[in-house]
Amino acid sequence: MTSGAGYRVMTQSAEETFAFGVELGRLVQAGDIIILTGDLGAGKTQLAKGIAQGLGITEPITSPTFNLMLVYKAADKTLQHFDLYRLEAAEQLDDIDYFGCLESDAISLVEWGDKFSQALPEDYLEVSLDLDLSGNARELGLNGNARELDLGGAAELGEATPPAPITTRNITVRPFGIRATQLKERLEAQPNDPSSAS
Numbered sequence: 001m002t003s004g005a006g007y008r009v010m011t012q013s014a015e016e017t018f019a020f021g022v023e024l025g026r027l028v029q030a031g032d033i034i035i036l037t038g039d040l041g042a043g044k045t046q047l048a049k050g051i052a053q054g055l056g057i058t059e060p061i062t063s064p065t066f067n068l069m070l071v072y073k074a075a076d077k078t079l080q081h082f083d084l085y086r087l088e089a090a091e092q093l094d095d096i097d098y099f100g101c102l103e104s105d106a107i108s109l110v111e112w113g114d115k116f117s118q119a120l121p122e123d124y125l126e127v128s129l130d131l132d133l134s135g136n137a138r139e140l141g142l143n144g145n146a147r148e149l150d151l152g153g154a155a156e157l158g159e160a161t162p163p164a165p166i167t168t169r170n171i172t173v174r175p176f177g178i179r180a181t182q183l184k185e186r187l188e189a190q191p192n193d194p195s196s197a198s
């Protein structure tokens with residue numbers, strides 16, 4: 001965390017991240033841009049699915065990793081879902097008229113939108129998802145004894161217990177620009193949900 005102005009939420013499951021997305025999606029307005037950052041598997045697409053539901057989109061959302069951009073329509077809103085992960089050079093953004101798309105009235109979600117600094121728009125809400133490794137360490141600590149005993153037995157059988165997946169995510173929301181600040185303020189004005197921490 002570099003900014004004290006971030007709004008933070010901790011989720012414990014993919015469903016909770018989805019639910020946070022729904023809440024955010026209900027607050028988003030035409031022309032808003034949300035940049036989703038975080039490693040592979042952090043939950044960016046999961047969050048995007050929630051945002052789409054909050055916007056009233058009923059079509060299933062799929063990861064745009066191989067398409068670069070997928071477009072969805074609700075009654076009165078359009079969602080553009082980008083994923084810049086496979087993009088090799090910022091110049092390729094011109095091929096899809098990236099900035100033209102961002103300037104439209106559609107709502108834009110961009111996974112890996114921070115990949116190229118030249119690709120950052122003027123006004124956007126950054127939503128960063130991070131695996132909570134300390135949460136995992138706590139879990140391992142709790143299960144440590146049991147796991148050691150297990151491993152003893154498993155070692156004899158030549159098997160290893162796969163580590164439990166990390167399901168805790170720290171989500172940080174930071175606004176860049178006036179429009180994004182207004183969106184963050186609408187989010188903060190929501191009745192407090194127990195999993196949010198400031």
Ligand SMILES: Nc1ncnc2c1ncn2[C@@H]1O[C@H](COP(=O)(O)OP(=O)(O)O)[C@@H](O)[C@H]1O
Pocket residue numbers: 011012013014015016017018038039040041042043044045046047063111166167168169
């Ligand atoms: N708290 C959580 N929030 C989001 N996803 C989670 C969480 N815990 C586990 N997961 C799992 O992590 C994966 C996230 O995948 P995805 O949303 O495609 O990531 P990304 O788009 O960032 O690469 C999914 O398999 C999801 O079920």
Ligand SMILES: [Mg+2]
Pocket residue numbers: 044045046063083111
């Ligand atoms: Mg993704």
